[in-house]
Amino acid sequence: MAVDIDKNKVVIFSGAGISAESGIRTFRDSDGLWNEYLIEEVASPKGWEVSPELVLQFYNERRKEVCNSSPNSAHLAIAELQSKFEVVVITQNIDDLHERAGSRTVIHLHGEIIKARSSIDENRLYDIGGNPESERTACSHSYIYLIYNDNA
Template sequence: MFTMKGEWANDAPPQLMILSGAGLSAESGIRTFRDAGGLWEGHDIDTVCNFDNWRDNLELVHGFYQARREAAAKADPNPAHDAVARWQTRWPTHILTQNVDDLLERAGCTDVCHLHGRLQDMRCYDCDYEWEHGLGPWTVDQDACPDCGSTRGVKPGVVFFGEMAPEYRTLQRAMDSLRPRDVLLVVGTSGQVLPVARMGLEAPGPTILNNLEPSDVIPDRCFDHTLYRPAGEAVAEVEALLARYLD
């Protein structure tokens, strides 16, 4: 569980805050969220990821996320995941991700805050029980909530459209805690869900953006450094920038 401990005290050494999105895991074969040819192509978002009607499409919802779990189970951390784990051991680092896979943890990262939930979790909305199911299969009308026995009240532990995202409070606290000597690194996110451009402008210290390509949603002027290439290819340059500010 991600925690905000005393590392953000005014007299603490420089900190690194990392916010990652789907682009971080793309090189591991996890298809991205909003890109052309990405995850949602061929699927109606309102059918498989809508909090208001997920019970009406229960078989399709669970089938869709079962396919996501299978893909995650087959994937391996890529050099960018490994780099984040290495940076966390080198500098005081706070990791927040929009990704629902566990590749950061498998690379060795700890205390990762999953802003949009995790594929391996389940939640029963008939009794409000949450548990870690893992990446194995879930069969509607056969598998059941371990607390109340419900078979049709169980939803994947991923934040759907229209659903509250409790960890957004953690993200806001982290942003509010940044000091002029702390570094904000944003990797692989479109900026269409979170206000990444505003985050870059409001961060009081150095800011780095590493995305695959430029976007009108995140103008270059919002970040001190912009690197447009796959996350794995940008590792060396990002690490050099981090060392400049944090060592």
């Protein structure tokens, strides 16, 4: 059986290691976030129901970390591949460092930290990342609180 391979297409699969080089903490390493938090308390619908303040604090800390990070040489090298190939990046990471490096097609398997879904209407999705000078930035804790309450 012959397989037709398109040599102009590249798929990159990335995980926590690539963003760890930019200073973003991982979840599962020996010093990872799940050693400090119980996943069910900060990353589950039940956790949100019991303590939305704790969940917001946890994710606001992650958002701030992403805001204060920059793409590293690996992110930039992957983006540079686009000059010669059609590249799709599939990542387990929730940050936007691939996009900031210039990658155009990125699939986030576990969601994106710079976006938030309404807790009242799940069809409402807010882009809260981007311009650090904006009041709707990922680093704006008060705005994050407001959007979760749909008062924005």
